[in-house]
Amino acid sequence: MSQSQVWHPFTQHALEPAIPEIVRTEGAYLCKADGTRILDAISSWWVVTHGHRHPRIVKAIETTAASLDQIIFAGFTHEPAERLAKALVGLAPAGLDRVFYSDSGSTAVEVALKMALGYFRNIDAPRSRIVVMEHSYHGDTIGTMSVGARGVFNAAYEPLLFEVDTIPFPAAGREQETLDRFEAVSRDRRAAALIVEPLVLGAGGMLMYPAWVVAELKKIAEASGTLLIADEVMTGWGRTGTMFACEQASISPDILCTSKGLTGGVIPLAATLATDAIFQAHYSQDRRKTFFHSSSYTANPIACAAALANVEIWRDEPVAERVADLSAKQAAGLRRFRDNPFFSDSRATGTIAALDLRTGSAGYLAEIGPQLRAFFLERGLLVRPLGNVLYLLPPYCITGDELDGLYDAIEEAGERFGAKP
Numbered sequence: 001m002s003q004s005q006v007w008h009p010f011t012q013h014a015l016e017p018a019i020p021e022i023v024r025t026e027g028a029y030l031c032k033a034d035g036t037r038i039l040d041a042i043s044s045w046w047v048v049t050h051g052h053r054h055p056r057i058v059k060a061i062e063t064t065a066a067s068l069d070q071i072i073f074a075g076f077t078h079e080p081a082e083r084l085a086k087a088l089v090g091l092a093p094a095g096l097d098r099v100f101y102s103d104s105g106s107t108a109v110e111v112a113l114k115m116a117l118g119y120f121r122n123i124d125a126p127r128s129r130i131v132v133m134e135h136s137y138h139g140d141t142i143g144t145m146s147v148g149a150r151g152v153f154n155a156a157y158e159p160l161l162f163e164v165d166t167i168p169f170p171a172a173g174r175e176q177e178t179l180d181r182f183e184a185v186s187r188d189r190r191a192a193a194l195i196v197e198p199l200v201l202g203a204g205g206m207l208m209y210p211a212w213v214v215a216e217l218k219k220i221a222e223a224s225g226t227l228l229i230a231d232e233v234m235t236g237w238g239r240t241g242t243m244f245a246c247e248q249a250s251i252s253p254d255i256l257c258t259s260k261g262l263t264g265g266v267i268p269l270a271a272t273l274a275t276d277a278i279f280q281a282h283y284s285q286d287r288r289k290t291f292f293h294s295s296s297y298t299a300n301p302i303a304c305a306a307a308l309a310n311v312e313i314w315r316d317e318p319v320a321e322r323v324a325d326l327s328a329k330q331a332a333g334l335r336r337f338r339d340n341p342f343f344s345d346s347r348a349t350g351t352i353a354a355l356d357l358r359t360g361s362a363g364y365l366a367e368i369g370p371q372l373r374a375f376f377l378e379r380g381l382l383v384r385p386l387g388n389v390l391y392l393l394p395p396y397c398i399t400g401d402e403l404d405g406l407y408d409a410i411e412e413a414g415e416r417f418g419a420k421p
């Protein structure tokens, strides 16, 4: 592929070996032209839920494309968007009654931040600070990088990033520090919103924390009138064991972002759900209170139809059972590593399992990452560690045998690359 003119994401082309070409996807697999199959253990960067190319979603795309393509969504509407909005409101935590469409996780978060600031401006109580959790990730645009962890990934863009207030990650036994810090930064009522990834911080290294912390954060937010934005771009659609992670905390955020699994991972779409209070703050005879945001492809009808098919799959197929079954298998798979000297901190939340490889050098840019990736790829496995964090976030159609094979390979990787404490 040396002739390729494609510039790939998060790829150092000077160091990357030949990039494999995929000609077909099927269930849990990516297939190459020579017939080789690669087990997609990370759901192609966390988007695929049921499996690649679920027939019902593919069919919905075909059917819709026969009558609708993109239409301007300002001043016009269409049935897939209307039906999907109703379905999303029905599935989301109570009180999230308004649905704003966009096209990626990053844009869903940008929309959430703009809604929060717009809300306070429109009710004549301007607030503009955003509170974020240490190690979080919310996307790669300037706004979403601003509310995410700073590091080597965004060092070059740092001068453009806006200032935020950061609360510590609620590590086991230190949750109170997180809550106290949030209490302290929200007291002066300048914070418009706290944005969090509930239960699991994905790109930050699959860091997990308990649901009661989310519930406490919500209480503190309410007390100071700070909005709670739940970034469920990764955690939504069953990943953490429930449809949305917020359910486990029995809370409703003021704003919820969903994307990745929204179409089952087949085509791009995102939605930002908000309470009626936030919508009402923008509802006015005064045009200046309009919510000024749009993407060209807002509410693409074909994507909305794909998302509707996804919702129907959840309704008609035993998806919740599959999620429960996969969650149990992940917990069982990790049990093997309890006494394994090469790993520490094995952890699982729902269908997501992670463990830390003991190495001399951590960090994403450490050479170990690419070496591990190559090691798994040689075995026909797509596993893409985050620094020294190995994790499995597979599509729900993965079988027990396939998972066993993955855990065997992880064990072998420990022996090959790990260092004993």
Ligand SMILES: *Cc1c(COP(=O)(O)O)cnc(C)c1O
Binding pocket: 104, 105, 106, 107, 109, 137, 138, 139, 140, 197, 202, 203, 231, 232, 233, 234, 235, 259, 260
């Ligand atoms: C992936 C991700 C995003 C960004 O989504 P994109 O579709 O890649 O823009 C935002 N938030 C979280 C929690 C994510 O995991």
